[in-house]
Amino acid sequence: MTYITKPKLHHPGLKTNKLGYTHRDYEGRISTLCAGCGHDSISAALIQACFELELEPHRVAKMSGIGCSSKTPDYFLGQSHGFNSVHGRMPSVLTGANLANRNLIYLGVSGDGDSASIGLGQFVHSVRRGVNMVYICENNGVYGLTKGQFSATADTGSKAKTGEINADSPIDLVSLALMLGATFVARSFSGDKKQLVPLIKAAIAHQGPALLDIISPCVTFNNHAGSTKSFDFVRDHNEAVNKLDLVPPRKEITADYEPGTTELVRQHDGSYLKLAKLNAQYDPTNRNAALAYLQERMKAGEIVTGLLFVDETAADLHGHLNTVEAPLNTLGEADLCPGAEMLESINDEYR
Amino acid sequence: MQPISATNDFVVKFANINGSGSASANELFARAILRMGVPVASRNIFPSNIQGLPTWYEVRVSGEGWLGRRGGVDLMVALNPQTWDKDVAGIEPGGYLLYDSTKPIPLSRFRKDLRLLPVPLTEICNKAYSDPRQRQLFKNIIYIGALVFLLEIDLEVAQWLITEQFEDKKKLIAPNIQALGFGYDYARDHLGGACSLKVKRDDKVSDRIFINGNNAAALGCVYGGATVCAWYPITPSTSLAEAFARHCKRLRVDPETGRNKFAIVQAEDEIAAIGMVAGANWNGARGFTATSGPGISLMQEIFGFCYYAEVPAVIFDIQRGGPSTGMPTRTQQSDLLLTAYSGHGDTKHVMLFPEDPREAFEFAAKAFDLAERLQTPVFVMSDLDIGMNDWLCEPLSWDKDRRYDRGKIITAEELEAGKEFGRYLDVDGDAIPYRTLPGSHPTKGAYFTRGSSHDRYARYSEEGSVYVEVMQRLLQKFETAKTVVPRPVLRPAKEKTSYGAIYFGSTSVAMNEALVSLEKLGLHLDLLRVRAFPFAEEVVDFINAHEQVFVVEQNRDAQLQKLIVNECAIDPARFISILHFDGTPVTARFITQAISDRMKLGKHKTQEAAE
Numbered sequence: 001m002t003y004i005t006k007p008k009l010h011h012p013g014l015k016t017n018k019l020g021y022t023h024r025d026y027e028g029r030i031s032t033l034c035a036g037c038g039h040d041s042i043s044a045a046l047i048q049a050c051f052e053l054e055l056e057p058h059r060v061a062k063m064s065g066i067g068c069s070s071k072t073p074d075y076f077l078g079q080s081h082g083f084n085s086v087h088g089r090m091p092s093v094l095t096g097a098n099l100a101n102r103n104l105i106y107l108g109v110s111g112d113g114d115s116a117s118i119g120l121g122q123f124v125h126s127v128r129r130g131v132n133m134v135y136i137c138e139n140n141g142v143y144g145l146t147k148g149q150f151s152a153t154a155d156t157g158s159k160a161k162t163g164e165i166n167a168d169s170p171i172d173l174v175s176l177a178l179m180l181g182a183t184f185v186a187r188s189f190s191g192d193k194k195q196l197v198p199l200i201k202a203a204i205a206h207q208g209p210a211l212l213d214i215i216s217p218c219v220t221f222n223n224h225a226g227s228t229k230s231f232d233f234v235r236d237h238n239e240a241v242n243k244l245d246l247v248p249p250r251k252e253i254t255a256d257y258e259p260g261t262t263e264l265v266r267q268h269d270g271s272y273l274k275l276a277k278l279n280a281q282y283d284p285t286n287r288n289a290a291l292a293y294l295q296e297r298m299k300a301g302e303i304v305t306g307l308l309f310v311d312e313t314a315a316d317l318h319g320h321l322n323t324v325e326a327p328l329n330t331l332g333e334a335d336l337c338p339g340a341e342m343l344e345s346i347n348d349e350y351r
Numbered sequence: 352m353q354p355i356s357a358t359n360d361f362v363v364k365f366a367n368i369n370g371s372g373s374a375s376a377n378e379l380f381a382r383a384i385l386r387m388g389v390p391v392a393s394r395n396i397f398p399s400n401i402q403g404l405p406t407w408y409e410v411r412v413s414g415e416g417w418l419g420r421r422g423g424v425d426l427m428v429a430l431n432p433q434t435w436d437k438d439v440a441g442i443e444p445g446g447y448l449l450y451d452s453t454k455p456i457p458l459s460r461f462r463k464d465l466r467l468l469p470v471p472l473t474e475i476c477n478k479a480y481s482d483p484r485q486r487q488l489f490k491n492i493i494y495i496g497a498l499v500f501l502l503e504i505d506l507e508v509a510q511w512l513i514t515e516q517f518e519d520k521k522k523l524i525a526p527n528i529q530a531l532g533f534g535y536d537y538a539r540d541h542l543g544g545a546c547s548l549k550v551k552r553d554d555k556v557s558d559r560i561f562i563n564g565n566n567a568a569a570l571g572c573v574y575g576g577a578t579v580c581a582w583y584p585i586t587p588s589t590s591l592a593e594a595f596a597r598h599c600k601r602l603r604v605d606p607e608t609g610r611n612k613f614a615i616v617q618a619e620d621e622i623a624a625i626g627m628v629a630g631a632n633w634n635g636a637r638g639f640t641a642t643s644g645p646g647i648s649l650m651q652e653i654f655g656f657c658y659y660a661e662v663p664a665v666i667f668d669i670q671r672g673g674p675s676t677g678m679p680t681r682t683q684q685s686d687l688l689l690t691a692y693s694g695h696g697d698t699k700h701v702m703l704f705p706e707d708p709r710e711a712f713e714f715a716a717k718a719f720d721l722a723e724r725l726q727t728p729v730f731v732m733s734d735l736d737i738g739m740n741d742w743l744c745e746p747l748s749w750d751k752d753r754r755y756d757r758g759k760i761i762t763a764e765e766l767e768a769g770k771e772f773g774r775y776l777d778v779d780g781d782a783i784p785y786r787t788l789p790g791s792h793p794t795k796g797a798y799f800t801r802g803s804s805h806d807r808y809a810r811y812s813e814e815g816s817v818y819v820e821v822m823q824r825l826l827q828k829f830e831t832a833k834t835v836v837p838r839p840v841l842r843p844a845k846e847k848t849s850y851g852a853i854y855f856g857s858t859s860v861a862m863n864e865a866l867v868s869l870e871k872l873g874l875h876l877d878l879l880r881v882r883a884f885p886f887a888e889e890v891v892d893f894i895n896a897h898e899q900v901f902v903v904e905q906n907r908d909a910q911l912q913k914l915i916v917n918e919c920a921i922d923p924a925r926f927i928s929i930l931h932f933d934g935t936p937v938t939a940r941f942i943t944q945a946i947s948d949r950m951k952l953g954k955h956k957t958q959e960a961a962e
Binding site: 059079081083085092096097098103104121124125129321322323324335346347351 | 385558560561562573576577578602603605608609610611612614615616618622623625626627629630634636638653656747748749750787789790792793797799801802
């Protein structure tokens, strides 16, 4: 961890976004994670993505569970409310918060222990319900806070720092999310900020359940030879299928892309995802093809990254529940209480 | 032996097979008597099963207005061959037995002292209907028709109830009225003068309503402003969430847009349900869940979180028989200790104890005010008896000027005006801090909610003194809770006495009746009905004012008594436990017998319900 407290004063030359916020306005407290932790890179990417998207920090709610990853919401967006819940239960808490106020952006931050083991059920159900959220799994294949046990995403044959070999099959959250009906599914690598920032921006703009599985090596317990979640391994086996750029709704689409290698996907909120294709056959709008491709590359020992699937017609839980436009937490007696007279007639029905 | 002769004071029990469609016919019977101005108390005794196992419906007709179970049966409507012997054995000496006489039953299966009321139900049905489903369903209405004649229930009242019941399916009215007539006519032609149990028109019902507690609690949630309901199906709480959905569809849909001012999610389990409730309340919506003992067990971790991080939540515990799966379709008051200290570490929770559906409505609405005022989980401790049985109770009422108490929330305007905000600061001296809602102000009032130790400004801290300060304040907040939860209800004895009795929840109806029986035996008792935890000072004062205090409750371990001993530091020797926990609702007979035994009040013949 770093002990240097940054001064509160802003450099006058610091770049501001349209809202007048600087990058610093999106920061949080000083991280207490290990120096070099992949998770801190993800926090930095989140800060940059929110700055670039010109989000008002207070319109974001940060939700997390328990684990190293779940601590990170304290380290970014210090002017947003945060909810560091209990182990594996972030998805349900996020769902409830989302039901109360549909107008905020919900950032769910979790890890592979929190999401793939204790919280697998809640992960699954929040995705299949179509909760409008950005679900980030900071995936390092290991339990960091309890010092190095395998997690459920650890690959078969992966070696722990203690020398133990993992015999269990891994859970792939990306494949799961695809099967469950997630409408935005991406994988990235904490060491690849160029890929990560646009993916986060696109996921935030997406109006539906968006999963970002981010491989984030644990520098202390899972960054050695024999680990399949180390920086070196991921760099060597990373196969990016596309390069993404988000074009916000208010920006005009200009023809600065080469047709044939670039694909435009229009999202529900009017934004465009501009995808530079690195793999010509890969179609990110075909759920089945995405699943098949993932399985095929997984067999070949490759880690596929990039935007793996997006459904531009995404709907969300509020749509399914047909809730009113106004956030439920803004409704008062006039909207909610049927009144004394109505109760009189209800009484009559029970006589 | 003389047959039992009684007017407006007897018990009819229906022994049916689950899934045979008897429930609505039986309810018709109870409602017809109510419409004649005579109070009834009805209880479903049903199995954990959808079809095939035995189920009973018991109706106590009580002109005096006693609403608890009496125990014993005067007239058995025995329609289930599986339970015939036990049902016949359970009838009071000189009682009545109505049965399907289509097939001959050997004499040895009857009792000599009983008056038989044979009605060839199957034969009548087979003659009138060809469809097997109709034969089954109308059989139920036919025996009600026979009872209408035998008990002198107003036939027109029964017919009118059928008309009301099928208002939306009008073509069913005539055939049902016809079936009712088949039974009525048969009894008139063959069983005239065979029954000396009678219903006589009276005016003892007044404007009271007949409603079950889950339904009333669900209405309380609608009136109390709940917008988020997250739940997982579990008997006997399921009907609360389902009733909430039904009421919302009628009362909470925006007429202009057709969109819902509520969100109901059937969660994947109880843990997710309470997680959603916590998230919704944290974000400023009134959210609740309804569950029973096993759900309470599962939700513990998040209860502890909400206690410590001070997040409001409303939980309905419709208690059933435990431990483990226990008796899922039987009643108990056995989750008190589990709930009071639910969660690991030092925790305490607010509990409300409604005595009937009317109070379930009132406490449901109140629970939301309390949860937001106190920023903590509030448990409405109902039970299967209240929740799933129709009770005759005072009409539901709502003060038209009533406003929701949303508790201490600092608004964006207040933050803008420079009001200091520390999430866990005790500003007012009542140990209740202020909160802000996410998204309210761009630069002020954000905080980080966590279950790990935190200081007054919600910052992470492992400092012992910081931790202790918050924990001490939470204790103090519990003291504040004492002053805002419903007060206990004192009912002094007619004569000065050194004996008292404490009870709560669904025990009320039996206790009220037992009081009168005990008075007749010469024992006067002051009564105190506890309505909430933490206990108000009145509870301690009441105990101190009496030599001995009976604590009457429906569990094995005297849980309320233990809670009082624990929280009020009272010598356990002051108490005598009266415990009923076989899964059936406690009866006045049981309480009277148990107390008179302990007091050696001489012989008082009691008959406990035999089922």
